[in-house]
Amino acid sequence: MDQRSNVLIVExxxxxxxxxxETLTALRFVVGEADNGEEALMRxxxxxxxxxxxxxxxPGMGGIETCRRIHHSYPHIPIIMLTVRDEEDDKVEALDAGADDYVTKPFQIRELTARLRSIIRRSKTSxxxxxxxxxxxxxxxxxxRRRVxxxxxxxxxTPKEFEMLRYLMEHAGRPVPHSRLLIAIWGLQYGNEREYLRVLINQLRKKIEDDPAHPTYILTDSYIGYRFREA
Structure with missing residues (x-):
């Protein structure tokens, strides 16, 4: 990945x-700043x-609405939301608004930069x-060939297992909310039937994981959904 990637901080x-x-500049990112959603869209x-x-x-245009507008106008630009720990509804809403990932406050800078490099790398190979x-x-x-x-x-x-695995692998490294996964596999009339996911995920883990009780491929994002391990 180009170590001089441009990153916009909206905070x-x-x-x-x-x-x-200061931290991202020291790590050789080129950093822009905005203190609200309107300024972010202008930049x-x-x-x-x-x-x-x-x-x-x-204040003003909130992060969710800003995320939605950025995703609509610049769908190729990946977005990481900075969220407050344990506000799970906000995380799901952010992902539904177009965010690619989230990091909870307080966060470790190593985690944040790893997520940044990951989404930039994915966006350039998408x-x-x-x-x-x-x-x-x-x-x-x-x-x-529909082969694994x-x-x-x-x-x-099974066909459903294949579609589930395909969707997760196509979004490797990114959190996929329960509702989005249900709709992708079963259709628009679904979205709350999480027991469907649990059954299918358990079946998949038994077939692809070395130790299904301690998975290394299909990871659980608590209260959010699932995340296939980074490619």
Missing amino acids: DDAGIRQSLF LRMIDYDAVLLDINM GVPSDSPIVVGSLMLDPD EKMGQEVHL
Whole structure:
């Protein structure tokens, strides 16, 4: 990844904004700043950014509405929301508004920069045709042949298991909310039937994990949904 990636920080707390600016600049990011959603949208019209760090709680245009507008106008720019710990509803709402990931406050800077580099890397390689094989660790999923292999050995999946695994692997490294996963696999009339997910996820883990009780591929994001491990 280009170590001089442009990142826009949108944060109304001047102290946090300054700390992030200094830290990310030292890590060789080119950093822009905005203290509200309106200024963020103005800066995005003038400068090409590779990612946006967006605080969820801001006066005026809130973080969720800002996220929604950025995602609508600049869908190629990944967004990481900065959220307050344990506000799970806010996290789900942010993901539904178009955020690619979230980091809870207080956060470790190593976690934040790892997430930043990850989403920028993914955004720059997202032009891979959707029918190309997806490889994560020892797993390979071939959408065209509808075939899954682990360490070269075929894994037999039901149609729903295959679609679930495909969706998660296509979004590797990103949190996928329960409702989005239900709609993607079962259709628009679904969204609250989490027991469907639990059953299917358990079945998948038994087939692809070395130890289904301690999964390393399909990870649980508590109260949010699931996250397939980083590609």
